[in-house]
Amino acid sequence: MNLRPFPEWRQTRFTRRLTRSFTHWLVPLLIILVWQVAVSSGRLSTRILPAPTDVVEAGWRLLKSGELQRNMWVSFWRAMVGFAIGGSIGFAFGLANGLSRRSEAVFDSTLQMVRNIPHLALIPLVILWFGIDETAKIFLVALGVFFPIYINTQHGIRSVDPQLVEMGRIYGMTPWELFWRVILQGALPSIFVGVRFGLGIMWLTLIVAETIAASSGIGYMAMQAREFLLLDVVVLSILIYALLGKAADSAARLLERVCLAWHPAFQEP
Amino acid sequence: MSTTALRRQAPIVDFAPATPAAPAAAQPPGDSVHGLAIDVQGLRKSFGANPVLNGIDLHVAAGQFVAIVGRSGSGKSTLLRLLLGLEQPSAGTFSFADGAERIDNLRVARVMFQEPRLLPWASVIANVEVGLGADRKTAGSGDRALATLAAVELEEKRNAWPAVLSGGQKQRVSLARALVSRPRVLALDEPLGALDALTRISMQRLLERMWLDQGFTALLVTHDVAEAVTLADRVIVIDDGAIALDIRIELPRPRQRGSADVAALEGRILDKLFAGAESP
Ligand SMILES: Nc1ncnc2c1ncn2[C@@H]1O[C@H](COP(=O)(O)OP(=O)(O)OP(=O)(O)O)[C@@H](O)[C@H]1O
Numbered sequence: 001m002n003l004r005p006f007p008e009w010r011q012t013r014f015t016r017r018l019t020r021s022f023t024h025w026l027v028p029l030l031i032i033l034v035w036q037v038a039v040s041s042g043r044l045s046t047r048i049l050p051a052p053t054d055v056v057e058a059g060w061r062l063l064k065s066g067e068l069q070r071n072m073w074v075s076f077w078r079a080m081v082g083f084a085i086g087g088s089i090g091f092a093f094g095l096a097n098g099l100s101r102r103s104e105a106v107f108d109s110t111l112q113m114v115r116n117i118p119h120l121a122l123i124p125l126v127i128l129w130f131g132i133d134e135t136a137k138i139f140l141v142a143l144g145v146f147f148p149i150y151i152n153t154q155h156g157i158r159s160v161d162p163q164l165v166e167m168g169r170i171y172g173m174t175p176w177e178l179f180w181r182v183i184l185q186g187a188l189p190s191i192f193v194g195v196r197f198g199l200g201i202m203w204l205t206l207i208v209a210e211t212i213a214a215s216s217g218i219g220y221m222a223m224q225a226r227e228f229l230l231l232d233v234v235v236l237s238i239l240i241y242a243l244l245g246k247a248a249d250s251a252a253r254l255l256e257r258v259c260l261a262w263h264p265a266f267q268e269p
Numbered sequence: 270m271s272t273t274a275l276r277r278q279a280p281i282v283d284f285a286p287a288t289p290a291a292p293a294a295a296q297p298p299g300d301s302v303h304g305l306a307i308d309v310q311g312l313r314k315s316f317g318a319n320p321v322l323n324g325i326d327l328h329v330a331a332g333q334f335v336a337i338v339g340r341s342g343s344g345k346s347t348l349l350r351l352l353l354g355l356e357q358p359s360a361g362t363f364s365f366a367d368g369a370e371r372i373d374n375l376r377v378a379r380v381m382f383q384e385p386r387l388l389p390w391a392s393v394i395a396n397v398e399v400g401l402g403a404d405r406k407t408a409g410s411g412d413r414a415l416a417t418l419a420a421v422e423l424e425e426k427r428n429a430w431p432a433v434l435s436g437g438q439k440q441r442v443s444l445a446r447a448l449v450s451r452p453r454v455l456a457l458d459e460p461l462g463a464l465d466a467l468t469r470i471s472m473q474r475l476l477e478r479m480w481l482d483q484g485f486t487a488l489l490v491t492h493d494v495a496e497a498v499t500l501a502d503r504v505i506v507i508d509d510g511a512i513a514l515d516i517r518i519e520l521p522r523p524r525q526r527g528s529a530d531v532a533a534l535e536g537r538i539l540d541k542l543f544a545g546a547e548s549p
């Protein structure tokens with residue numbers, strides 16, 4: 001059987017990408033279809049799961065009232081600010097402790113001890129400190145994001161090939177050049193691992209914090225809907241979290257592919 | 270045929286040049302020699318309580334090609350690293366000189382290692398430009414990098430990532446990087462050790478050509494005695510941290526691998542190496 005009836009048509013890069021992204025979405029689409037059929041046919045009670053069409057309808061309703069955009073924006077803003085703060089501090093400590101043994105001796109063991117406290121366990125304390133305003137959520141997100149970025153930055157810098165560093169010295173690179181052209185570039189793959197881990201933790205922290213202590217945001221919207229038994233809004237909120245998480249991860253991957261174009265793992269075939 | 274089979278036969282594999290000979294450059298190049306003379310006196314190095322070099326005395330003439338052979342762990346790399354300022358000697362001195370003038374700047378020396386040590390995140394041409402150091406931003410430096418890349422026959426790969434190059438190509442980029450600043454001393458620490466026999470022979474030719482062209486002083490550490498004899502003006506055997514043998518190779522260039530003269534010298538050096546191995 002000939003599986004490739006139009007070989008020259010199939011070969012263009014655009015169509016290959018199109019086919020690939022369609023393949024990625026095949027299973028999710030199938031699941032939604034089965035879900036819709038199960039609910040419409042009455043096999044699955046709407047008290048357990050609303051139909052996809054109901055969820056879309058709820059989304060449309062909230063979009064028109066402006067509630068959806070407002071809550072999404074609030075959640076997005078919290079996530080980004082928390083990530084920026086926690087990520088920068090983690091990156092700074094990772095650089096310092098990766099580059100300097102003395103800095104590591106002073107800070108590392110303390111940071112490792114703090115790391116063993118699950119940051120979500122601090123929620124009651126954080127509520128007592130900051131109440132349920134923005135600071136509380138941003139603090140928790142920043143704390144959660146700090147560790148993966150710190151650890152992976154430090155690890156990345158430590159694992160830079162010392163032979164390359166020696167080569168840089170022999171060829172008369174200044175300390176700044178050595179840092180910028182050799183050490184940081186060598187640490188970048190590991191830093192990206194930290195960023196992607198951090199993004200996962202960022203959404204998780206935000207979901208928990210918003211459902212427990214918030215007066216706005218997607219998590220708050222879900223908790224409100226639960227009070228009024230609006231199952232479709234609850235499901236909508238969950239899906240929005242999933243989409244936001246996916247979008248953040250895709251952005252990180254895109255950035256990774258651009259910055260690590262030299263890496264054998266990212267070479268176009 | 271596997272590469273290991275080739276490697277074993279390395280000394281007798283040769284491609285006789287189609288034309289009788291390249292310009293007969295039997296003597297080291299040029300009238301005004303670009304390379305520096307090296308003077309080493311009583312150089313010692315120990316790591317902790319472990320003595321590695323026990324007093325090396327050596328005078329290398331400007332532009333000379335010196336091969337250094339010796340058993341593994343005899344201190345060859347340590348000697349090179351001392352001369353490059355990568356290690357501090359425990360005792361003794363060394364200096365570079367241009368005629369009567371003493372040169373203290375170690376930047377005049379470049380090195381090539383067994384591993385190419387290219388920056389994986391920089392294109393081939395950017396890697397060659399690393400060799401220009403601070404001159405990278407001066408006018409015409411880009412042309413120089415490109416010309417050097419052309420000399421190692423990798424011009425068409427200038428925008429490629431190092432990851433896509435073969436082992437031999439990577440070493441050629443590494444050679445271009447070492448030579449782009451026209452160094453006056455080039456130290457080579459088993460630069461061809463990881464290559465297959467055929468690539469190694471063509472790299473040896475390239476190395477010889479570049480040396481004849483540029484006239485730097487070359488210090489080549491190698492395990493391959495045949496390579497030492499085909500390339501060098503002088504072969505030094507290091508044993509027990511001291512120079513055990515120092516012979517001049519006065520065969521005309523280009524030299525034929527496997528010719529009787531080369532084989533005879535090779536035998537002499539190997540005898541010395543084995544003698545060292547048997548007397549503890
Ligand atoms: N940085 C170091 N610290 C401690 N010992 C070292 C160091 N560098 C080299 N040595 C020791 O010095 C001795 C000589 O090492 P060197 O690398 O110079 O040998 P070599 O002749 O180059 O060997 P090979 O042919 O295997 O490369 C070895 O015993 C080695 O263990």
Ligand SMILES: [Mg+2]
Nearest residue numbers: 345346347458
């Ligand atoms: Mg060595």
